[in-house]
Amino acid sequence: MAHTQLSLKELQEWDATDSLARVREEFSLPEDTIYLDGNSLGALPNRVQQRVSEVTNVQWGQDLIRSWNTHAWVDLPQRVGQKIAPLLGASSAPDQVVCCDSISVNVFKLLAAAMTYHQNKNNDSQRIHIVSSQDNFPTDLYIAQGLQELLGNKRCQFVDVPEDELMNTLDDTTAVLMVTQVNFRTGRKLDIPALTQQAHKCGALILVDLAHSAGVLPLKLDEWKVDMAVGCTYKNLNGGPGAPAFLYVNQRLHSKLQQPIAGWFGHVAPFQMDPTYVADAGIKKFLAGTPSIISMAAADAALEIYDNIDMTIIRNKSIHLTTLFHKLMEQTGLSQTLQLISPTDATERGSQLSYAFEYAYELCQALIARNVIADFRAPNYIRFGLAPLYLRYQDVWHAVHHILDVIESQDYKDPQWAQRHAVT
Amino acid sequence: MAHTQLSLKELQEWDATDSLARVREEFSLPEDTIYLDGNSLGALPNRVQQRVSEVTNVQWGQDLIRSWNTHAWVDLPQRVGQKIAPLLGASSAPDQVVCCDSISVNVFKLLAAAMTYHQNKNNDSQRIHIVSSQDNFPTDLYIAQGLQELLGNKRCQFVDVPEDELMNTLDDTTAVLMVTQVNFRTGRKLDIPALTQQAHKCGALILVDLAHSAGVLPLKLDEWKVDMAVGCTYKNLNGGPGAPAFLYVNQRLHSKLQQPIAGWFGHVAPFQMDPTYVADAGIKKFLAGTPSIISMAAADAALEIYDNIDMTIIRNKSIHLTTLFHKLMEQTGLSQTLQLISPTDATERGSQLSYAFEYAYELCQALIARNVIADFRAPNYIRFGLAPLYLRYQDVWHAVHHILDVIESQDYKDPQWAQRHAVT
Numbered sequence: 100m101a102h103t104q105l106s107l108k109e110l111q112e113w114d115a116t117d118s119l120a121r122v123r124e125e126f127s128l129p130e131d132t133i134y135l136d137g138n139s140l141g142a143l144p145n146r147v148q149q150r151v152s153e154v155t156n157v158q159w160g161q162d163l164i165r166s167w168n169t170h171a172w173v174d175l176p177q178r179v180g181q182k183i184a185p186l187l188g189a190s191s192a193p194d195q196v197v198c199c200d201s202i203s204v205n206v207f208k209l210l211a212a213a214m215t216y217h218q219n220k221n222n223d224s225q226r227i228h229i230v231s232s233q234d235n236f237p238t239d240l241y242i243a244q245g246l247q248e249l250l251g252n253k254r255c256q257f258v259d260v261p262e263d264e265l266m267n268t269l270d271d272t273t274a275v276l277m278v279t280q281v282n283f284r285t286g287r288k289l290d291i292p293a294l295t296q297q298a299h300k301c302g303a304l305i306l307v308d309l310a311h312s313a314g315v316l317p318l319k320l321d322e323w324k325v326d327m328a329v330g331c332t333y334k335n336l337n338g339g340p341g342a343p344a345f346l347y348v349n350q351r352l353h354s355k356l357q358q359p360i361a362g363w364f365g366h367v368a369p370f371q372m373d374p375t376y377v378a379d380a381g382i383k384k385f386l387a388g389t390p391s392i393i394s395m396a397a398a399d400a401a402l403e404i405y406d407n408i409d410m411t412i413i414r415n416k417s418i419h420l421t422t423l424f425h426k427l428m429e430q431t432g433l434s435q436t437l438q439l440i441s442p443t444d445a446t447e448r449g450s451q452l453s454y455a456f457e458y459a460y461e462l463c464q465a466l467i468a469r470n471v472i473a474d475f476r477a478p479n480y481i482r483f484g485l486a487p488l489y490l491r492y493q494d495v496w497h498a499v500h501h502i503l504d505v506i507e508s509q510d511y512k513d514p515q516w517a518q519r520h521a522v523t
Numbered sequence: 524m525a526h527t528q529l530s531l532k533e534l535q536e537w538d539a540t541d542s543l544a545r546v547r548e549e550f551s552l553p554e555d556t557i558y559l560d561g562n563s564l565g566a567l568p569n570r571v572q573q574r575v576s577e578v579t580n581v582q583w584g585q586d587l588i589r590s591w592n593t594h595a596w597v598d599l600p601q602r603v604g605q606k607i608a609p610l611l612g613a614s615s616a617p618d619q620v621v622c623c624d625s626i627s628v629n630v631f632k633l634l635a636a637a638m639t640y641h642q643n644k645n646n647d648s649q650r651i652h653i654v655s656s657q658d659n660f661p662t663d664l665y666i667a668q669g670l671q672e673l674l675g676n677k678r679c680q681f682v683d684v685p686e687d688e689l690m691n692t693l694d695d696t697t698a699v700l701m702v703t704q705v706n707f708r709t710g711r712k713l714d715i716p717a718l719t720q721q722a723h724k725c726g727a728l729i730l731v732d733l734a735h736s737a738g739v740l741p742l743k744l745d746e747w748k749v750d751m752a753v754g755c756t757y758k759n760l761n762g763g764p765g766a767p768a769f770l771y772v773n774q775r776l777h778s779k780l781q782q783p784i785a786g787w788f789g790h791v792a793p794f795q796m797d798p799t800y801v802a803d804a805g806i807k808k809f810l811a812g813t814p815s816i817i818s819m820a821a822a823d824a825a826l827e828i829y830d831n832i833d834m835t836i837i838r839n840k841s842i843h844l845t846t847l848f849h850k851l852m853e854q855t856g857l858s859q860t861l862q863l864i865s866p867t868d869a870t871e872r873g874s875q876l877s878y879a880f881e882y883a884y885e886l887c888q889a890l891i892a893r894n895v896i897a898d899f900r901a902p903n904y905i906r907f908g909l910a911p912l913y914l915r916y917q918d919v920w921h922a923v924h925h926i927l928d929v930i931e932s933q934d935y936k937d938p939q940w941a942q943r944h945a946v947t
Contacts, residue, residue, distance in 0.1 A: 129585045136588045143584035151817065155575045159764055160567035161553045164560045164896060172764060201812020203786025204628055211673055233798055238787035238812065241800035245785025249635055250674075259798065333813070340583055340596060340816035361669025362627030363662035372901050374657055374683065376665035388625020388662065389757070392764035393575065394815035472588060477796050 104430060105423070110492040119416055123489045125404055126337075132470040133494045133501070137486030138311055138451055139474055141337030141401070150400035154393055172392050176343075176364070177383065179395060182402040183336070183345050186410065187309065187328065188319035192350040194382045195321075198332065198343050198395055202310060204360070205329040205346040206242045206277070208385060212356040213275040213304045213327070214246070214255055219357075226274040226303070227255055232262040236283050239308055243277065262289070266297050273303040281311035281449035284476050286441040288316070288448055292323045299324065304352075310334060313345075315417050315450040315487060317410040320347055327352070335450070335486065336405075338398030346385055353381055362387030404488065413487045417450040420485035423492060424452050427499040436506055440480060453482045461516035462505060471501045528854060529847070534916040543840055547913045549828055550761075556894040557922045561910030562735055562875055563898055565761030565825070574824035578817055596816050600767075600788070601807065603819060606826040607760070607769050610834065611733070611752065612743035616774040618806045619745075622756065622767050622819055626734060628784070629753040629770040630666040630701070632809060636780040637699040637728045637751070638670070638679055643781075650698040650727070651679055656686040660707050663732055667701065686713070690721050697727035705735035705873035708900050710865040712740070712872055716747045723748065728776075734758060737769075739841050739874040739911065741834040744771055751776070759874070759910065760829075762822030770809055777805055786811035828912065840911035841874040847916060848876055848909060851923040860930055864904060877906045885940035886929060895925045 114120060127143045128134065134142060158166040167173045179198035189195045199205065210229060217226040229243045243257040260268045262282070269276060276298040281288050291307055298305040304326040312318060314335030320328055328347040332338030348356060358378065363369040364386035367379045378384040422445045428434040437454035456462060456479060463475040474482040485495070505511050538544060551567045552558065558566060582590040591597045603622035613619045623629065634653060641650040653667045667681040684692045686706070693700060700722040705712050715731055722729040728750040736742060738759030744752055752771040756762030772780060782802065787793040788810035791803045802808040846869045852858040861878035880886060880903060887899040898906040909919070929935050 127580070127584045129587070132587075134587060140583070140588045140591075142587065143579065148580055148584070151575060151579045155567065155763070155821070156551070156572055159564070160551045160572070163553070163556075163558060163566065164564045164898070165891070166764065167564075200624070200628065201786065201814075203788075203812030204624065204784060207784045207786075207811075215673065237790070237793070237796050237798060240798050241785045241787055241790060244800045245783050248781060248785075249639065249783040331813070339579070340590070341813040341819075342817075343815060344812070357672060359669050359673040360628060360631045361665040361672075362625065362631075363665055364627075366661070366665060369661070370901075372661050374661060374664050376668045387631075388627030388768070389755070389765040390625075391767060391815045391818035393766075393821060394818040395765075397579070397817060467589070474588070477794075 105426065107493060107496050110496050113492040117416065118412060119487060122404065126489045128489060132472060133498045134472050135483040135485065135498060136472045136474050138334050138484030140340055141334055142489055144337050144401050144404055146403060147339065147397045147400045151393060151397050154396040175392060175395050175399065176386055176390050179399045179402065180345060180382065182399065186313055186318065186405060187347055188321055189347050191321040195350055196345055196347045197382045197385055198345045198398065199386050199390060200344055202308065202329050202331050202344045203238045203242055205344050206239055207246065208358050208360055209306050209327045209329065209346060210243060210246050210275060210277065211359040213306065214250065215357050216355055217274045218254065225272055228273045229255065229257045229275050229277055230265065230268050230273050231259050231277040232265055233259045234262055234282060234284060235279050236308065236310065239277060239279065265294060269297055269301040269303060271302060273301050275304045275306055277306045279308035279310060283311060284480055285453055286448040286451040291325065295323050295325050311449050315413060317414050325349065332398040336398065337401040339394060342398040343391060343395050348382060348385060358385050360387040364388060416487035417485060418445040420487060420490060420495060421445050421448065421450065421452050424483060424485060424495050424499065427496060431499060431503045433499065433502055433506060450487065451482055451484045453480045455479055456481060458511050461511040464516040465505045465511045465513065466501060469501050471498050529850065531917060531920050534920050537916040542836060543911060546828065550913045552913060556896060557918045558896050559907040559909065559922060560896045560898050562758050562908030564764055565758055566913055568761050568825050568828055570827060571763065571821045571824045575817060575821050578820040599816060599819050599823065600810055600814050603823045603826065604769060604806065606823065610737055610742065610829060611771055612745055613771050615745040619774055620769055620771045621806045621809055622769045622822065623810050623814060624768055626732065626753050626755050626768045627662045627666055629768050630663055631670065632782050632784055633730050633751045633753065633770065634667060634670050634699060634701065635783040637730065638674065639781050640779055641698045642678065649696055652697045653679065653681045653699050653701055654689065654692050654697050655683050655701040656689055657683045658686060658706060658708060659703050660732065660734065663701060663703065689718065693721055693725040693727060695726060697725050699728045699730055701730045703732035703734060707735060708904055709877055710872040710875040715749065719747050719749050735873050739837060741838050749773065756822040760822065761825040763818060766822040767815060767819050772806060772809060782809050784811040788812060837911045841909060842869040844909035844911060844914060844919060845869050845872065845874065845876050848907060848919050848923065851920060855923060855927045857923065857926055857930060874911065875906055875908045877904045879903055880905060882935050885935040888940040889929045889935040889937065890925060893925050895922050
């Protein structure tokens with residue numbers, strides 16, 4: 100497709116033969132909106148509307164406390180984990196994934212567990228470094244900084260380096276390498292198998308944040324021998340705003356890692372109400388408190404969309420979408436004004452494209468005013484998330500032509516966009 | 524009322540003049556069910572049904588990512604906190620309460636903050652003890668045990684003693700006294716002002732779990748000079764299954780406590796995406812990750828029920844309900860068979876009554892089969908929660924007569940109840 104001029108008609112034909120076109124019908128999307136922010140908050144699946152209503156009005160309202168047993172709320176974290184596992188390539192052993200808390204809390208649990216693992220279990224007191232990249236998602240960095248404060252510099256030191264220096268920074272003082280597979284700003288995809296191999300060569304563990312991966316990239320955590328992972332269900336998994344996160348711990352580590360937030364849901368038998376904590380032997384030990392059932396049930400229902408869809412089909416469409424988007428940016432000449440900061444090779448990026456532009460914030464606001472929803476990221480990036488489950492090729496055409504309109508008309512210079520507000 | 528025989532007709536008259544009777548209309552209660560478990564999971568308010576539908580279908584479904592700003596999801600934790608504050612007597616300074624995470628996670632944050640406070644801030648390295656009662660709710664005990672494991676015995680040791688020995692256990696090695704105001708098994712209400720005073724006299728902080736207090740007891744955290752508190756919104760606050768918890772930190776401690784789970788929602792400016800954590804100066808520093816909006820919005824709507832209701836009216840009805848319940852247990856002779864383990868003085872207990880009975884589990888199951896919902900608590904207690912917002916005096920009459928029927932007919936000896944299952 101590189102050397103031909105694309106037309107809207109041609110893209111409509113692509114949509115007509117898209118094997119994922121039927122999946123779009125599963126979502127309740129607002130009319131007249133082109134939604135390029137599914138990697139911030141996924142769209143609402145119809146089945147989630149039904150499930151939320153059922154859980155709230157019937158399970159809670161009518162069945163009340165009995166639902167912890169009769170509707171199996173009590174093991175919802177594990178059941179949702181079982182639905183996520185195949186999307187992560189985490190099914191070679193059972194029960195390695197569980198849905199719980201937020202990414203921030205889960206990163207804390209797993210980093211702390213990793214530090215204790217080296218220091219208490221292996222008596223390896225020189226392994227005090229958490230290594231990450233400077234451009235990792237801020238909350239992951241903050242959690243590592245907070246853990247250092249709590250444990251003290253003698254037990255824990257956080258080290259951040261540029262993404263490209265991660266490999267060479269690892270050594271026998273590294274306790275854990277913490278990386279996000281897909282960079283939230285640039286969309287660059289890191290080589291997790293290689294980083295895992297290097298971490299293990301140095302005797303370190305690896306913790307991978309899959310926030311921008313789960314649901315759009317085929318993952319092979321077991322095969323790659325990843326130790327630990329976290330991710331959220333509210334982006335590409337469409338679980339709803341702030342829906343509970345998930346965590347993965349490879350089975351070989353279940354007996355070796357001690358989870359520091361020892362809440363009752365991680366107890367081997369929580370309802371015996373024993374005064375002494377005895378951790379569950381399996382993935383349940385990574386739970387802490389009572390789960391938020393309505394939000395978690397929404398995520399549970401959203402995951403059903405992935406039944407019977409091969410992740411390679413999703414990834415192929417994602418690659419077609421980002422390739423098409425940039426091709427149209429070139430075809431319209433916009434790529435002269437907005438500079439692509441994502442990898443040019445589609446296989447080296449996630450399901451997003453980011454462009455640097457002096458007026459990125461104002462452009463983003465002007466697009467939102469036209470119901471083309473993109474994301475601004477500091478300092479001057481506009482980010483377009485391309486969700487393969489519900490985005491059409493023709494939507495990409497219209498989105499790029501809206502950008503063209505805004506740029507050509509200099510709409511983005513309207514003073515109403517000049518005032519920067521808090522942006523999520 | 525102690526010496527007269529009560530009749531159903533008389534109780535129906537009480538209901539007719541009950542100033543809280545109109546509040547019952549705000550709930551979606553199943554017909555033919557007598558719900559005596561609102562202290563495990565509160566009933567569903569009608570307005571929550573509407574709010575959950577609105578947040579899911581409109582705010583998420585139609586407004587999508589924009590709702591973080593346009594519907595102010597971004598400060599929902601603080602806004603819910605502001606609604607809870609007056610119920611806690613926490614309004615003498617603004618922004619001392621925030622809604623977030625689970626009780627377990629919040630206990631972890633605050634205990635860890637308390638340990639660091641003494642050791643880093645005050646250089647008081649001998650203050651290593653977390654003191655609590657053996658009969659505190661298990662997850663609180665577990666969290667303290669887990670923190671001890673993480674920090675090591677030299678920095679943190681957990682000490683549990685019988686409830687009556689708490690006062691005398693405190694000394695200059697106590698970092699924090701952790702108590703639950705109302706015992707989940709017995710309903711006994713501890714003297715928080717006295718315990719706070721004693722903790723402070725010893726130089727320790729106090730952390731109070733209000734799980735069975737918030738929404739049924741008038742609380743005066745500011746006046747009592749309580750340092751820190753946690754509680755849940757899914758019991759008497761009717762926020763829904765596993766709805767997010769809350770935490771209170773007295774304003775005098777905001778600048779002194781460092782929260783160890785340093786997630787981005789606690790950052791002074793999270794959306795600047797700065798790589799370095801800078802804690803917010805106020806209550807927001809106690810947040811960690813992205814909040815589960817649907818579940819938190821449910822709690823937010825449920826709290827509106829408390830607008831314009833004086834907590835002393837709720838407490839008065841609660842005292843009348845528990846007094847009536849036990850009076851009927853005496854009047855029917857049931858108090859000979861089921862032994863009251865809650866304080867006999869209604870002012871010394873929360874809004875529940877617990878009875879010891881050899882077949883408590885089986886009795887509980889037989890009652891549930893009759894749609895009289897109570898709770899079993901190990902080893903042999905049956906617990907009746909009496910929710911003043913929606914329970915009628917006539918419900919208490921019928922409940923006690925169902926118990927009488929089951930006991931007299933020996934229904935509870937039916938083999939189908941003999942098999943004990945996991946009970947929540």
